[in-house]
Amino acid sequence: MSFARFAARRLGEMAATLLAASFVVFGAMYMAPGDPASFLLAGRSASPEALASVKAQYHLDEPFLLRYGRWLGDVLQGDFGRSITYRTDVSRLLADRLPTTLLLVAMALLVVVAAGLFLGRLAAVRGGATDTAVLVTTTFAVGTPSFVAAVLLQGLFAVKLGWFPTSGAGEGFTDKLWHLALPATALALYLIGMLARVTRSAMAEALDSDHVTVARSRGVPERHVIRRHVFRNSLGTVLTTGGLIVSTLLVCTVLVETAFSVGGIGQLLELSTSTKDFPTVQAISLIIVALFMAVNLVVDLLLPLVDPRVTLGTRGAAA
Structure with missing residues (x-):
């Protein structure tokens, strides 16, 4: 096998593995016990309207595969979302650290x-x-x-x-x-x-x-x-x-x-x-x-x- 062909094959395998890993990484959030929205609210009680607003902000009211596709598309553009704790773009946090x-x-x-x-x-x-x-x-x-x-x-x-x-x-x-x-x-x-x-x-x-x-x-x-x-x-x-x-x-x-x-x-x-x-x-x-x-x-x-x-x-x- 030529070096170029081997490198291309390994890059393809790497891309496929990254895609699978991204699905696992994104899905792990929803495998945690409880409603993800409750974590986003940090345990605070909220009215149904506030809860619906949080779900709409983070697209939690959409089907899982649609949320994953939206997140993956943003990641491919370098947008990892907004940090809940630091209230800033995750990309900025990563660039600093x-x-x-x-x-x-x-x-x-x-x-x-x-x-x-x-x-x-x-x-x-x-x-x-x-x-x-x-x-x-x-x-x-x-x-x-x-x-x-x-x-x-x-x-x-x-x-x-x-x-x-x-x-x-x-x-x-x-x-x-x-x-x-x-x-x-x-x-x-x-x-x-x-x-x-x-x-x-x-x-x-x-x-x-x-x-x-x-x-x-x-x-x-x-x-x-x-x-x-x-x-x-x-x-x-x-x-x-x-x-x-x-x-x-x-x-x-x-x-x-x-x-x-x-x-x-x-x-x-x-x-x-x-x-x-x-x-x-x-x-x-x-x-x-x-x-x-x-x-x-x-x-x-x-x-x-x-x-x-x-x-x-x-x-x-x-x-």
């Missing part, structure tokens, strides 16, 4: 990739006591949930030592980096351990392969063997894990942003869920699903370029 979340995820991903690959490579190449130390360290990291790491890091480095701010996202790019340093570390800790273990296992398997033995028997310098034959052949497994890592970062950012009051879409999702701000919850949920699928698409397209043993349309090495 999404860049902060994306910067936080990017910082955490950079930390995960740098530390995870370094520790995994170090453990596989050195072995012995170094391998044991890395395994113990990564076991601790994997066993520490993001919200626990957030509380520990905030208590030590922000409250006790005062090296970092306790909350907020800062103003300006440099100030944002300083404010998001602790949240990014808390977000990355668990995933550093996971990536380090995956890298170590993939490189250890590559070290035992026949072509590595042949390269060493021919006198190829060890550093070239590690770089060209071991680490490179492990990148396919690492890249596949990278898709899971980015997806996990997007999910865990809700907890970390709430702990540090970062003000991104993760914290907004938590607040909107608790206040039953359905238009905002629907918009953020759909965006997170779209980001998940975009990450998987990028991984699928890059995997054959990184690992020639993988053919388009499959994940995993050829036997």
Whole structure:
């Protein structure tokens, strides 16, 4: 299968999945117990006329499929509706908060990739006591949930030592980096351990392969063997894990942003869920699903370029 054909097929699958996800996201509002109009009124009693006005404003008096079609048409034009809690357009809320979340995820991903690959490579190449130390360290990291790491890091480095701010996202790019340093570390800790273990296992398997033995028997310098034959052949497994890592970062950012009051879409999702701000919850949920699928698409397209043993349309090495 050609690259263009494969990419077109994956984009079509992504569009179909997004359409199905949008139906589920929109319908979830109406699966909640009670009348949606009562949630919109925040539990306040209202006259039949006021209730009818609310239903007309949010098109609750129309058939479900018609409401869904109207909402989907607005979403395709970038209109996610109006926030019930904040009394403003959801699109404006997302435009204000999404860049902060994306910067936080990017910082955490950079930390995960740098530390995870370094520790995994170090453990596989050195072995012995170094391998044991890395395994113990990564076991601790994997066993520490993001919200626990957030509380520990905030208590030590922000409250006790005062090296970092306790909350907020800062103003300006440099100030944002300083404010998001602790949240990014808390977000990355668990995933550093996971990536380090995956890298170590993939490189250890590559070290035992026949072509590595042949390269060493021919006198190829060890550093070239590690770089060209071991680490490179492990990148396919690492890249596949990278898709899971980015997806996990997007999910865990809700907890970390709430702990540090970062003000991104993760914290907004938590607040909107608790206040039953359905238009905002629907918009953020759909965006997170779209980001998940975009990450998987990028991984699928890059995997054959990184690992020639993988053919388009499959994940995993050829036997």
